[in-house]
Amino acid sequence: MREVNLKVGLTPKHPCSYLPGRLEQLLVLLDRELLCPEGYEQLLSAGFRRSGADIYRPRCQACQACESLRIAVNDFTPGRSQKRILRKNRDLRVRLSKQDKPEYFSLYQRYINQRHRDGSMYPASRQQYEGFLLCHWLPPVFVEFHREEQLIAVAVTDLLSQALSAMYTFYDPDEEHRSLGTFAILSQIQLARELSKQWLYLGYQVDGCRKMNYKQHFHPHQRLIDGHWQTMKDGA
Known part of the structure; x- marks a missing residue:
């Protein structure tokens, strides 16, 4: 897996979708040129995911429970x-x-x-x-x-x-x-x-x-x- 620099934003903390009582944050991709099938496939292999037209990945400092499968x-x-x-x-x-x-x-x-x-x-x-x-x-x-x-x-x-x-x-x-x-x-x-x-x-x-x-x-x-x-x- 090669290392690349990405433009991302970090969401405010909000209630976790998976584990009750915890807060989560998401990295949201800001690189518009990667919003394409080829770019998304590379990001999938790095643990990102699509929701609608946005690409994101969990980024929680105190928790690593989310594992791409x-x-x-x-x-x-x-x-x-x-x-x-x-x-x-x-x-x-x-x-x-x-x-x-x-x-x-x-x-x-x-x-x-x-x-x-x-x-x-x-x-x-x-x-x-x-x-x-x-x-x-x-x-x-x-x-x-x-x-x-x-x-x-x-x-x-x-x-x-x-x-x-x-x-x-x-x-x-x-x-x-x-x-x-x-x-x-x-x-x-x-x-x-x-x-x-x-x-x-x-x-x-x-x-x-x-x-x-x-x-x-x-x-x-x-x-x-x-x-x-x-x-x-x-x-x-």
């Missing part, structure tokens, strides 16, 4: 429970779209308002949806999951030269029994293989955050620790 898609093998999830969802059809559709927000709104009433995204709004997921310099790909003709889940994904970056998955709350969050990651791993990509980035892993625990069950995976990607195998 990625999967080398050709090394991944599903575990026993993941194989069960794949079998459970064999009736679903997967489609790709490069355009935002009105039915996406309707599904997103139901998902946020029923499953995340205690989070910062509640109540869901169109402005918040667009500001979080859409991006003019890197339009995302929408991975649709259909049961017959009914849209029951969408995984929003960034398509890059060597990687996919999973942004967010939302689904019909009535289909919670399908474990659609895990199924969406498994589907994106397969999509990355089909597109000859090396990595699937999953954002930040925070071991102390219960809602993040699903990410660490994909083995092997890599975490960015002290500026170096380290491979984590099952049981590590």
Whole structure:
């Protein structure tokens, strides 16, 4: 990983999104010339992340809990429970779209308002949806999951030269029994293989955050620790 100088801003401290009772700060990229797919892919490998059209990275002096996590898609093998999830969802059809559709927000709104009433995204709004997921310099790909003709889940994904970056998955709350969050990651791993990509980035892993625990069950995976990607195998 080569060293570069970046223009960044530091946000004021605010309540942590992952660990209750803590404060967080974010580094926000100010280099407009890096707001492009090529620049973002380099920054992904350095622990940055996209939110809307902004690129950021946690920068908390007293805490290093946020660790970027990625999967080398050709090394991944599903575990026993993941194989069960794949079998459970064999009736679903997967489609790709490069355009935002009105039915996406309707599904997103139901998902946020029923499953995340205690989070910062509640109540869901169109402005918040667009500001979080859409991006003019890197339009995302929408991975649709259909049961017959009914849209029951969408995984929003960034398509890059060597990687996919999973942004967010939302689904019909009535289909919670399908474990659609895990199924969406498994589907994106397969999509990355089909597109000859090396990595699937999953954002930040925070071991102390219960809602993040699903990410660490994909083995092997890599975490960015002290500026170096380290491979984590099952049981590590």
